[in-house]
Amino acid sequence: MENKKFDVIIIGGSYSGLSAGMSLGRSLRNVLIIDNGKPCNRQTPHSHNFVTHDGKTPGEIANLAKKDVEKYNTVRFYNGTVIKTVKITGGFRIETSSGEKFHAKKLILASGVKDVMPDIPGFAECWGISVIHCPYCHGYEVKNEITGILSNGDMAYEFSKLIFNLTKKLTLFTNGKAVLTDEQTEKLKQNKIILNEDEIEEFKHESGSIQKIVFKNGKEVPLQALYAKIPFEQNLNVSADLGCELTEQGFIKVDMMQKTNVPGVFACGDNVTMMRSVANAVAQGNFAGAVVNKEIADEEF
Numbered sequence: 001m002e003n004k005k006f007d008v009i010i011i012g013g014s015y016s017g018l019s020a021g022m023s024l025g026r027s028l029r030n031v032l033i034i035d036n037g038k039p040c041n042r043q044t045p046h047s048h049n050f051v052t053h054d055g056k057t058p059g060e061i062a063n064l065a066k067k068d069v070e071k072y073n074t075v076r077f078y079n080g081t082v083i084k085t086v087k088i089t090g091g092f093r094i095e096t097s098s099g100e101k102f103h104a105k106k107l108i109l110a111s112g113v114k115d116v117m118p119d120i121p122g123f124a125e126c127w128g129i130s131v132i133h134c135p136y137c138h139g140y141e142v143k144n145e146i147t148g149i150l151s152n153g154d155m156a157y158e159f160s161k162l163i164f165n166l167t168k169k170l171t172l173f174t175n176g177k178a179v180l181t182d183e184q185t186e187k188l189k190q191n192k193i194i195l196n197e198d199e200i201e202e203f204k205h206e207s208g209s210i211q212k213i214v215f216k217n218g219k220e221v222p223l224q225a226l227y228a229k230i231p232f233e234q235n236l237n238v239s240a241d242l243g244c245e246l247t248e249q250g251f252i253k254v255d256m257m258q259k260t261n262v263p264g265v266f267a268c269g270d271n272v273t274m275m276r277s278v279a280n281a282v283a284q285g286n287f288a289g290a291v292v293n294k295e296i297a298d299e300e301f
Helices: 015-025 058-070 135-142 153-164 182-190 278-300
Strands: 005-011 031-035 075-079 082-088 091-096 101-109 113-115 147-150 170-173 194-196 200-206 209-215 220-222 225-228 232-234 265-267
Touching: 005 015, 005 091, 005 278, 015 031, 015 058, 015 075, 015 278, 031 101, 058 075, 058 278, 101 278, 135 153, 147 153, 153 170, 153 182, 182 194, 209 225, 265 278
Parallel strands: 005 031, 005 101, 031 075, 101 265, 147 170, 147 225, 170 194
Antiparallel strands: 082 091, 091 101, 113 232, 200 209, 209 220
C-alpha cells in the first residue's frame, strides 16, 4: 500500500468498524480499515434482531456491509493484525504483524473482544450455535425449549429473570457452590427454576448442537440450549499501548461521544459495551464516525 498516512485508521472491520468507515468515507475523510477477518461470532449460524437483515448469517451481513463501504474510494482496506498502537506527534502510528506501519490523525478502536472459553470439553464447539450469550439475538429461536444458564451470583440471578420470560423449562447451572443470596435462591424456587450446583465434566453435542451436560459425579442432564456468561479479553492491549482506561468489567471506557480518555482515540462496538448485538455495533460505529469527522473539521477550519 503506497499511501500510509490517513485521516483516520479504524482497527476492526466488522459491523461497528464498517459503519464508522461509511460515515467518514461519505464525509470525504481518508480512511483505512484494518481487519484480520476473525470476528468473535464466526461460528454463529444466524444473526437476529437487526431489521432488514434478520436471520442472515453474521458473515453475510458483514460482507454486504463491506460491499457498501467499498463503493467509497475514500476508504481503503488492509487485511492484517495490529500488534502495536503508538501515540506520536500529530496522531498515531499503527504497526501490523507483517511489519507494515501506518499513520493517522485519529484512531477508532472497533476491535471487538475475545471470549475466554471455560476449559470444559464441548463448550467451545457449541459456542454461538447452541451455547449462546444473548436472549435478544438468539432467545426467540430457542423459546420454550429445555434451557440452561451457566452462571453464578448476581449476574446469574438477573439473567434468570430474562430467560424465564422465554422458557419455563429452565435450570441454573453454577458449576460448583452457588453464591446466591437466600432471597435470590427462594425466588428461583418460587418460579420453579432448578438450581444445579454440580461440577460439569463435559458438554455432549452433535456438530455444535448441545445434547446434554455430563457432571463429574456421573449425573447427566438433557439440554437443548444453554446461555452462558463467560469472561472476555480486549483484542488489543489498548491499556498498555495507548493508556486507554478500562471499566471494572474490562470494557474500554468511553463517554457519550465514544471518546476514550486518550485525545484522538475513539472506541465503538463490543469492546465498549455488554450489549453485544449487530444493531448496537452499527449504531455506535455510525455515531463514532460522525463525531470523529466533526473533531477533524473543528481542528482544520
